[in-house]
Amino acid sequence: MNATVSIFTEIPETLHESLNKYLEKHPDWDRDRVLTAALSLFLLQNGDSDRQAARVYLETLFQHS
Structure with missing residues (x-):
């Protein structure tokens, strides 16, 4: 993830x-x-299958502290 808001x-x-x-x-969470994982998963399930949302979801899910 590059920039955050x-x-x-x-x-x-x-x-x-x-x-x-x-x-x-x-x-570790x-x-x-x-919230990032939840929002990106919501967008994946209900949006236009955006690859960026998928990338953010996977990066967030498998992030290790």
Whole structure:
């Protein structure tokens, strides 16, 4: 991934709690990595099968800390 852009969004509290529980159990993941993986997968499944989204998804999924 070359450039990054910061975003601010509100999510339901229950989703935030679930995310925090996941992150506690998976210390090699952080919020940015989870949200990048989730957004790129969503775009792959619902978009125009963009190769860039696929690349970002795979890079994020297999990133090692």
